[in-house]
Amino acid sequence: MNAIANAGRRTFLKTGVALGAGLTLGFYLPTGIMRRAVGNESTSSFAPNAFLRIAPDNTITVLIKHLEMGQGVYTGLPMLVAEELEADWQQIKVESAPADAKLYGNLAWGGSAQGTGGSTSLANSWEQLRLAGATAREMLIAAAAAQWSVDASSLRAEQGYVIDSDNHRKASFGELAAQASTLSPPQDVTLKPPKDWKVIGKSLPRKDSQAKSTGKAQFAIDIRLPSMLTALVARPPRFGASVKSFDATQAEAVPGVKTVVQIPQGVAVVAENFWAAKKGRDALKVEWDGGETVSTEDLRRHYIELADSPGLPAANVGDAEQALASAENKLEAIFEFPYLAHASMEPLCCVVDWQDQHCDIWAGSQLQTLDQAIAASILGLKPEQVNIHTLFAGGSFGRHANPTADYIAEGAAVAKATRSLKAPIRLLWTREDDIQGGYYRPQYVHHLVGALDGDGKPLLWRQRIVGQSILSGTPFESMMVKEGIDMTSVEGASNLAYAIPNLRVELRSPKSGVPVLWWRSVGHTHTGFATEVFIDELATAARQDPVAYRRELLSQRPRHQGVLELAAAKAGWGTPLPKGRGRGIAVHESFNSFVAEVAEVTVQADGSFTVDRVVCAVDCGYAINPDVIKAQMEGGIGFGLAAALSGRITLKDGVVQQSNFHDYPVLRINQMPSIEVYIVPSEANPTGVGEPGVPPIAPAVANALFAATGKRIRRLPIDPNDLKV
Amino acid sequence: MISLTVNEQTHEVDAPPDTPLLWVLRDVLGLTGTKFGCGRALCGACTVHLNGTPIRSCTMPLAAVGAGQITTIEGASGKAIEAIKQAWIDLNVPQCGYCQSGQIMSASALLTHNAKPTDADIDAAMAGNICRCATYARIRAALHQAAATLEG
Numbered sequence: 001m002n003a004i005a006n007a008g009r010r011t012f013l014k015t016g017v018a019l020g021a022g023l024t025l026g027f028y029l030p031t032g033i034m035r036r037a038v039g040n041e042s043t044s045s046f047a048p049n050a051f052l053r054i055a056p057d058n059t060i061t062v063l064i065k066h067l068e069m070g071q072g073v074y075t076g077l078p079m080l081v082a083e084e085l086e087a088d089w090q091q092i093k094v095e096s097a098p099a100d101a102k103l104y105g106n107l108a109w110g111g112s113a114q115g116t117g118g119s120t121s122l123a124n125s126w127e128q129l130r131l132a133g134a135t136a137r138e139m140l141i142a143a144a145a146a147q148w149s150v151d152a153s154s155l156r157a158e159q160g161y162v163i164d165s166d167n168h169r170k171a172s173f174g175e176l177a178a179q180a181s182t183l184s185p186p187q188d189v190t191l192k193p194p195k196d197w198k199v200i201g202k203s204l205p206r207k208d209s210q211a212k213s214t215g216k217a218q219f220a221i222d223i224r225l226p227s228m229l230t231a232l233v234a235r236p237p238r239f240g241a242s243v244k245s246f247d248a249t250q251a252e253a254v255p256g257v258k259t260v261v262q263i264p265q266g267v268a269v270v271a272e273n274f275w276a277a278k279k280g281r282d283a284l285k286v287e288w289d290g291g292e293t294v295s296t297e298d299l300r301r302h303y304i305e306l307a308d309s310p311g312l313p314a315a316n317v318g319d320a321e322q323a324l325a326s327a328e329n330k331l332e333a334i335f336e337f338p339y340l341a342h343a344s345m346e347p348l349c350c351v352v353d354w355q356d357q358h359c360d361i362w363a364g365s366q367l368q369t370l371d372q373a374i375a376a377s378i379l380g381l382k383p384e385q386v387n388i389h390t391l392f393a394g395g396s397f398g399r400h401a402n403p404t405a406d407y408i409a410e411g412a413a414v415a416k417a418t419r420s421l422k423a424p425i426r427l428l429w430t431r432e433d434d435i436q437g438g439y440y441r442p443q444y445v446h447h448l449v450g451a452l453d454g455d456g457k458p459l460l461w462r463q464r465i466v467g468q469s470i471l472s473g474t475p476f477e478s479m480m481v482k483e484g485i486d487m488t489s490v491e492g493a494s495n496l497a498y499a500i501p502n503l504r505v506e507l508r509s510p511k512s513g514v515p516v517l518w519w520r521s522v523g524h525t526h527t528g529f530a531t532e533v534f535i536d537e538l539a540t541a542a543r544q545d546p547v548a549y550r551r552e553l554l555s556q557r558p559r560h561q562g563v564l565e566l567a568a569a570k571a572g573w574g575t576p577l578p579k580g581r582g583r584g585i586a587v588h589e590s591f592n593s594f595v596a597e598v599a600e601v602t603v604q605a606d607g608s609f610t611v612d613r614v615v616c617a618v619d620c621g622y623a624i625n626p627d628v629i630k631a632q633m634e635g636g637i638g639f640g641l642a643a644a645l646s647g648r649i650t651l652k653d654g655v656v657q658q659s660n661f662h663d664y665p666v667l668r669i670n671q672m673p674s675i676e677v678y679i680v681p682s683e684a685n686p687t688g689v690g691e692p693g694v695p696p697i698a699p700a701v702a703n704a705l706f707a708a709t710g711k712r713i714r715r716l717p718i719d720p721n722d723l724k725v
Numbered sequence: 726m727i728s729l730t731v732n733e734q735t736h737e738v739d740a741p742p743d744t745p746l747l748w749v750l751r752d753v754l755g756l757t758g759t760k761f762g763c764g765r766a767l768c769g770a771c772t773v774h775l776n777g778t779p780i781r782s783c784t785m786p787l788a789a790v791g792a793g794q795i796t797t798i799e800g801a802s803g804k805a806i807e808a809i810k811q812a813w814i815d816l817n818v819p820q821c822g823y824c825q826s827g828q829i830m831s832a833s834a835l836l837t838h839n840a841k842p843t844d845a846d847i848d849a850a851m852a853g854n855i856c857r858c859a860t861y862a863r864i865r866a867a868l869h870q871a872a873a874t875l876e877g
Contacts, residue, residue, distance in 0.1 A: 069821055209819055210814055222757035346760070346823045394760070395823060397857070631860070631863070637859070638859020639858070641859075661765075668852050668861075
């Protein structure tokens with residue numbers, strides 16, 4: 001315990017000169033009409049660090065440095081503070097932190113930038129927020145000890161009070177706030193051992209359920225400022241094309257349209273409201289020059305060709321080529337994956353209010369300090385002159401974490417181009433803009449070759465992955481692209497969990513003008529499918545049960561085994577199913593969490609099928625809030641299922657062929673299987689749950705379809721024609 | 726000026742007659758609980774009630790509403806909607822939360838007409854409302870809980 005406390009303290013002090021600088025944060029007041037309700041509490045509030053503030057009225061405000069996009073950070077993060085602070089859950093409120101890498105940097109990224117991604121929010125806050133709570137608790141106890149002239153060691157904190165049981169008295173945290181704020185933070189605090197936890201491990205209610213069940217939750221699209229104008233941007237029909245000329249005569253004739261301006265991204269129609277902007281954009285005539293003319297069908301063929309020859313090595317164990325030369329029982333398979341749009345329910349939106357030397361931006365900002373820096377550079381401001389108000393995001397799935405800050409940059413560009421209007425700008429995308437606007441999960445092809453030894457065990461595994469790099473050319477390149485290998489292209493394959501004596505994973509990263517981006521669970525969206533279907537193929541070739549086969553190959557991987565066994569047992573693995581039904585399993589580690597899923601399907605003779613039931617087991621370390629973990633597994637399964645069943649963006653001659661939910665269908669309630677989620681008890685440090693539920697579902701379904709029909713699915717989305725009897 | 730009744734209040738609205746009801750609610754009346762998701766009646770985020778029936782406000786022109794009574798998430802009241810909101814909160818249904826106003830408006834219309842819906846009834850009534858976070862399993866459970874509450 002001491003070791004943890006000490007290591008944690010070092011992190012805490014290192015991150016931010018956090019304690020000292022944080023002391024002023026109780027007085028932090030954003031400008032503009034969205035002034036946060038700190039009000040008169042500011043003078044007597046207790047703000048021992050950058051993460052919490054205790055007001056005399058006994059409310060405790062926890063500042064959240066991460067974006068709440070549905071994954072539950074507004075609940076899981078304050079639980080860490082509440083645990084150590086000994087606060088009452090009811091008295092805790094949450095507020096999004098301002099953009100500030102020094103105070104709120106993501107420690108999983110070295111603390112250099114503030115942002116949310118890679119399922120790191122809880123993991124990187126695990127010690128930081130418990131220490132924030134523990135420090136405040138010690139200071140409140142010290143304040144009470146001073147007031148009562150007793151020794152601090154005779155006092156304890158509980159449920160929002162400091163209690164002096166010897167003298168039968170207590171004081172609320174609010175009552176002690178003013179005095180505590182005069183004290184210096186302690187140099188050393190000890191974190192509670194797990195046996196003393198009262199908050200961690202409980203399914204406390206989400207802090208945002210009330211607002212989100214009454215229409216009161218505020219998203220960027222809901223911000224209304226006096227004289228605010230709405231901007232819609234006409235973007236090129238082909239990625240990378242530029243404006244040759246435009247005729248705004250008819251657009252400007254639409255009542256309510258204020259102006260039409262060219263910006264680097266296209267032509268913006270700026271109007272009094274959405275409908276005028278929309279009609280104006282419909283009436284706008286733009287001639288475009290150039291742009292990407294690729295077709296996805298050509299890309300597919302090209303990638304398959306590329307996968308025929310070696311790429312850069314991403315993993316190399318033993319000698320796969322030599323083993324291949326002499327292998328007998330060889331298997332070979334090509335896996336194909338399309339571009340995918342995120343299609344979050346809230347179309348991209350930001351509100352930019354630029355006033356001379358200051359700018360306020362409201363957005364579901366996922367990379368706050370990057371968004372801030374990019375907006376500042378466009379407006380000619382210093383980053384600290386741009387105030388990012390992080391609101392709820394109506395989903396993101398990675399889309400808001402754009403290294404180019406694309407929609408924020410558009411908002412800033414429109415604000416700059418319309419500066420003479422002196423009006424705040426609401427930059428909004430339509431659904432068509434979103435589906436056709438790029439930043440997709442890249443298209444990929446995997447070429448796998450495997451062979452079995454005399455006992456049916458895998459002798460070799462060679463996997464060639466072909467697809468665009470997400471990170472080359474972005475600020476993340478230096479961190480996540482090593483010797484030509486974009487880690488996000490190979491994660492989940494290059495660290496294959498199965499014991500295979502000769503393993504080689506190679507990568508080819510062809511370039512294309514189609515913008516790509518991470519998409520919930522990133523590389524694991526495709527590596528999880530290819531590896532978990534192919535291991536199933538090897539099991540079949542070895543005439544072994546898929547669970548037994550995996551179990552043996554995972555003998556050195558106890559956490560993989562743990563979820564595998566739990567999911568299989570709860571699903572009734574091995575019990576017979578009626579004809580036309582099948583059961584399949586997949587197990588995959590992503591973002592340091594381990595998930596196994598068993599899917600049950602029913603297939604008709606025409607190939608149509610339903611996913612009836614999914615049993616999921618997850619090991620994400622200490623389960624901070626089991627209900628949030630279960631919700632994330634359910635949601636991850638639904639999200640992954642959408643991609644398995646219908647997700648596909650295609651381009652023809654450079655033009656995206658889908659535009660809205662009729663031709664880019666996502667999962668609907670009638671397609672949602674019944675889901676059971678089981679959590680493996682664990683004493684490992686907590687890891688993320690936002691993404692890890694996604695990767696196993698598509699391969700579990702594909703393996704279940706094989707069990708039902710004997711037909712292998714190696715292309716997503718699944719085509720029922722491939723399953724016809 | 727076009728006369729429009731929303732949440733039992735009549736407004737004289739200065740907007741072109743082809744303006745979708747959604748944007749009158751949001752941009753003119755400031756009722757932002759009703760959301761924009763697709764603009765083509767494909768996702769249900771904009772669901773409101775017209776005389777008690779759920780409609781997609783993103784494709785309903787202002788001029789077509791006429792004397793109809795519009796109810797939004799802000800004004801919806803009665804036992805069914807209260808039971809639904811409470812069940813949504815109790816079961817922690819929302820994740821990102823963006824689609825939930827529309828989900829709740831569709832759900833309340835369902836419960837008003839069918840006091841004890843089966844899973845199949847729920848799937849049929851709610852299939853027009855997309856939730857990209859896939860909170861569907863909890864939506865089903867919350868509807869059953871709300872139905873049980875109403876039954877007493």
